[in-house]
Amino acid sequence: MQLEIKNLQASYGKIKALHGIDFSIDRGEIVCIIGANGAGKSTTLRAISRLLPADSGSVMNFEGKNLLQYQPDKVVSELGISHVPEGRRLFGNLTVMENLKLATFARKDKDSIAKDTEQVFSIFPRLKERISQMAGTLSGGEQQMLAVGRAYMSGRKLMLLDEPSMGLAPLLMLSMFEALKGINREGTTILLVEQNARLALKFASRAYVLENGHMALEGPSEDLLHNPEVKKAYLGG
Amino acid sequence: MDLFLQNIVNALQWGSFYALIALGYSMVYSILMLFNFAHGDIFMVGAYIGFGVATALLGFVAMTGIPLPGWLILILTIIITMFITSFVGIFIERVGYRPLREAPRASAAITGLMIGIILETGNLAILGARRLSFPQLIESTTYQFGGVYVTNKKILIVGVSLTLMFLLHRFIQKSKWGMAMRAMSFDFEAVPLMGISINRIAPLTFAIGSALAAAAGILYGLAYPVLDPYMGILLGWKAFVAAILGGRGSILGAALAGFMLGFIEIFAAWIFPSTLRDVIAYSIILLILTFRPHGFFGKAHSTQLRL
Ligand SMILES: Nc1ncnc2c1ncn2[C@@H]1O[C@H](COP(=O)(O)OP(=O)(O)OP(=O)(O)O)[C@@H](O)[C@H]1O
Ligand SMILES: [Mg+2]
Numbered sequence: 001m002q003l004e005i006k007n008l009q010a011s012y013g014k015i016k017a018l019h020g021i022d023f024s025i026d027r028g029e030i031v032c033i034i035g036a037n038g039a040g041k042s043t044t045l046r047a048i049s050r051l052l053p054a055d056s057g058s059v060m061n062f063e064g065k066n067l068l069q070y071q072p073d074k075v076v077s078e079l080g081i082s083h084v085p086e087g088r089r090l091f092g093n094l095t096v097m098e099n100l101k102l103a104t105f106a107r108k109d110k111d112s113i114a115k116d117t118e119q120v121f122s123i124f125p126r127l128k129e130r131i132s133q134m135a136g137t138l139s140g141g142e143q144q145m146l147a148v149g150r151a152y153m154s155g156r157k158l159m160l161l162d163e164p165s166m167g168l169a170p171l172l173m174l175s176m177f178e179a180l181k182g183i184n185r186e187g188t189t190i191l192l193v194e195q196n197a198r199l200a201l202k203f204a205s206r207a208y209v210l211e212n213g214h215m216a217l218e219g220p221s222e223d224l225l226h227n228p229e230v231k232k233a234y235l236g237g
Numbered sequence: 238m239d240l241f242l243q244n245i246v247n248a249l250q251w252g253s254f255y256a257l258i259a260l261g262y263s264m265v266y267s268i269l270m271l272f273n274f275a276h277g278d279i280f281m282v283g284a285y286i287g288f289g290v291a292t293a294l295l296g297f298v299a300m301t302g303i304p305l306p307g308w309l310i311l312i313l314t315i316i317i318t319m320f321i322t323s324f325v326g327i328f329i330e331r332v333g334y335r336p337l338r339e340a341p342r343a344s345a346a347i348t349g350l351m352i353g354i355i356l357e358t359g360n361l362a363i364l365g366a367r368r369l370s371f372p373q374l375i376e377s378t379t380y381q382f383g384g385v386y387v388t389n390k391k392i393l394i395v396g397v398s399l400t401l402m403f404l405l406h407r408f409i410q411k412s413k414w415g416m417a418m419r420a421m422s423f424d425f426e427a428v429p430l431m432g433i434s435i436n437r438i439a440p441l442t443f444a445i446g447s448a449l450a451a452a453a454g455i456l457y458g459l460a461y462p463v464l465d466p467y468m469g470i471l472l473g474w475k476a477f478v479a480a481i482l483g484g485r486g487s488i489l490g491a492a493l494a495g496f497m498l499g500f501i502e503i504f505a506a507w508i509f510p511s512t513l514r515d516v517i518a519y520s521i522i523l524l525i526l527t528f529r530p531h532g533f534f535g536k537a538h539s540t541q542l543r544l
Binding site: 049051071072073074076077082083085089090091092093094098101102103105106107150154155 | 413416417419420422423424426427428429430431432433434435
């Protein structure tokens with residue numbers, strides 16, 4: 001087990017958003033969490049990358065290390081967990097290249113950075129054409145590519161993806177998921193959070209269903225795709 | 238005409254102090270969304286540290302008999318003082334502001350005011366009320382261009398200021414640390430996701446701002462040698478005005494507005510009775526702000542570091 005989450009609870013002020021959820025991911029897997037608006041999907045990812053403190057009683061282990069002891073920047077730089085956040089959060093005042101470079105700020109393996117940059121450009125050739133364009137002026141699809149590219153540069157053991165399909169045209173959505181599959185084949189574990197349940201279930205091998213801060217269901221994606229409850233609630237009947 | 242040119246020269250010098258100090262306000266604001274109201278006092282502390290460093294260097298020269306030229310002592314004083322004062326900034330960030338990062342902005346604002354008071358009165362307690370006189374490290378020479386008089390000190394003050402601003406610009410645009418600062422001014426929260434600790438960028442920003450204020454302190458000491466624990470208050474407030482006028486968080490704006498403030502003050506004093514200088518100057522600035530409430534380079538709701 002690469003990532004093990006037990007009894008994860010998180011709150012915004014006095015309001016609990018996660019009421020003790022459990023899940024785990026093996027190395028090299030693609031796992032997704034689906035759920036409605038406000039179910040707590042983003043909160044889960046924010047807790048893993050330590051942007052949001054977990055409430056006491058939560059247990060989070062990554063490759064045998066206690067995640068709770070890591071600062072958010074160390075989660076990336078020391079554990080190799082990257083996070084493509086909701087809304088992409090690119091640095092719009094920096095160029096495409098600067099955004100990619102910034103993601104390597106804390107990396108010590110300077111030699112492989114150039115190679116990784118080339119790799120990002122071969123995954124997303126569109127980015128290479130826009131190397132010195134300000135990230136803020138990229139189209140929505142290009143921004144999503146840059147957000148993934150940036151995560152690829154920053155840490156590659158586990159990638160947390162928050163709705164990468166958001167705002168993409170269907171064709172682009174498919175090629176984005178193809179690209180993610182490629183990154184996964186290279187050895188990156190992927191935890192994906194999606195509202196687009198059908199797409200997510202086709203992409204991931206296993207899935208969890210999050211409802212109001214509780215894990216409601218889990219299982220192989222194939223099973224969930226045919227589960228009547230899931231069909232009714234998330235796949236439009 | 239000569240008098241006009243003379244005033245331009247004086248305004249450039251006077252504006253240099255404002256510009257250097259305003260940069261520190263602006264940088265910290267753009268990154269942490271807070272105004273460090275102790276910044277004017279860091280300028281004062283810098284002047285005193287500069288005094289100490291210069292005195293020590295002069296003592297060293299007297300003791301060893303190594304004939305260091307005055308200009309070299311001055312340059313060493315500036316470099317060493319900037320270095321030492323940067324740690325004052327780092328310390329203030331660590332002790333004063335970091336614990337209050339999640340606190341209401343008003344708490345952070347009064348923290349700055351309190352640190353300022355501590356620095357002023359602490360200085361008074363340690364060094365006493367006697368006024369120190371900043372050592373004049375270089376001999377004054379005056380050059381005459383037509384009817385305009387330019388001293389070597391004025392050239393030096395403006396030259397050093399512009400050089401520091403240029404270096405800052407390069408640093409922010411070209412270095413990876415500068416890049417991280419720009420990123421942080423755009424989206425504070427997303428910075429850790431890049432594996433970058435905010436607790437490294439914030440102190441760096443304070444360090445640079447403080448070092449620039451220290452340079453201003455020394456240059457000020459060259460032009461106006463009498464040091465006083467309260468010398469940073471009025472100058473600090475005026476530089477703060479420049480930082481706002483330039484557009485909150487705009488580096489270029491802060492520098493330009495600093496020089497503009499210098500021009501407005503000097504020309505107000507030239508045209509009107511000099512006792513009315515600040516009344517006129519700041520009424521003009523109030524008027525400018527009425528028409529440009531976000532300053533020259535500021536946009537509504539944007540704090541990103543711009544150059
Ligand atoms: N910053 C915040 N402050 C207060 N409450 C928040 C905050 N962010 C999220 N919440 C609340 O926490 C709950 C879970 O939110 P979260 O963003 O994790 O949902 P989500 O599953 O990602 O939804 P969506 O699909 O709309 O992105 C929601 O009820 C939301 O209102
Ligand atoms: Mg969400």
